[in-house]
Amino acid sequence: MAGKGERLGIIAGGGQLPLAIAETAQATGRAIFVLALEGAADADGIERFPHAWVSLGELGRMVKLLRDSGCSEITFAGKVARPEFAKLKLDGRGALALPRVMAAAVKGDDALLRAILSVFEAEGMRVIGSDEAAQDLIAPKGPLGMLEPTDEEEADIVHGMEIVAALGALDIGQAAVVCRGLVLAVEAAEGTDAMLMRVAALPAALRGTHEEKKGVLVKAAKPGQERRIDLPVIGVRTVELAASAGLGGIAIEAGAALIVNRLGVTQAANRHGLFVTGVAPYGTAP
């Protein structure tokens, strides 16, 4: 990792993760500069940090802003909707990269993200993952709050980790909900929040309830995933939506998943009576 004297560039999509990375980096004494992606990044949150707004197609401008602010190490964080390539605001460098990026997009999210990364690497920048940029966010092993999974929930976690590994191998998604052996929902392009809302809308016979919690949300990195982008993330809202879906808890891959606002997540888990636990990667010893 670069020394603390060197500024970290954060290319920020939506959600709380880029803000959490910015805060954590500053808290450890590292200077940062945020490139906020138009239409994705959270305007209110970003205002607190040194930043500039950019379009995903302005790759040349992004490189220049990063250089001018003294960042040679950068990280990508947060949600970005797939751009409508035909409507993208492009500069020269962006236009040059577009054909390769579009070709990669057809192969899936991971390929698309790798193609964008490689543009910055070609400019001599070092791209690091959220896990390296803000190590305090990485999920530890074991339960966070007061509760632990029951034996039935443990079985659902094992099944869920298998499902998510299979989904990840096909670049479908990073999350699934399993309830007493039945796969209630699988995440694809809609994201984890929408998946949990869908579980809450399933017939009550299929899922748990507030009174009788059942089933687990499992989130894990894709096998062989580009770890510098798009690691699985949970936050307070994930816990709240899992509670609304009647789940017993959340299992995330220790060492790979990121927890935004760990204290808030732990308190929400305790308040709603859910467990939140870090588990070993699929295919390794527990």
Add this chain to the structure above:
Amino acid sequence: MAGKGERLGIIAGGGQLPLAIAETAQATGRAIFVLALEGAADADGIERFPHAWVSLGELGRMVKLLRDSGCSEITFAGKVARPEFAKLKLDGRGALALPRVMAAAVKGDDALLRAILSVFEAEGMRVIGSDEAAQDLIAPKGPLGMLEPTDEEEADIVHGMEIVAALGALDIGQAAVVCRGLVLAVEAAEGTDAMLMRVAALPAALRGTHEEKKGVLVKAAKPGQERRIDLPVIGVRTVELAASAGLGGIAIEAGAALIVNRLGVTQAANRHGLFVTGVAPYGTAP
């Protein structure tokens, strides 16, 4: 297959499939008797056929009704929500089978259905699939309506068949939506209709629109699936929801998927400008 003189018992869940089977069997001169499952079967549709209403837990009563009406060959068709086992109306035979059925339920839908089938087989009944009960419903190979998939859509079909095979191997579901290489949605417990509605709610940049259709719905049987129950089905509503989701068309597994109201499906496909096509099973030559 049994002779046309022998009556066919149809154990009917929700949706149009059991009605289509009943109609098709009658049209070929075969007598039928319908056991309509309470809370699942379509009351209006069932009224047209000789029938009795039963609870899924009244296995003894079901066997007796089938015997009394002269059915030794039966078929299961239509959607059945997972029962709340604790609240199920049981007779003696049902209570006897319950522990084994509940144990199977934890292993997934397919195991659950097999356990129920085996109760009827133990009573000396022959259980046949929807495909055998009503051969006219089976999807043929090739396009049904006026349109055929483009090269891009063909690529999405190939990718979708691979995804659905992987999902099926894990007993997750039978359907997925793929759009220019990206997996937009994957079916689990919510069913195909709800999955298509979710695709329609995704950001327009990710999916097709009415003006510029993109992406395909793929439905196929699970590899090694219990084919006597729960074959993939499409109908007019599937075409309409696929159109609302901006898809270019629907690909179903030829020889395995069932089409309810083929004429209506073909007309809906032509009207909405979608293709509907039967494709070879995953892993076989096209």
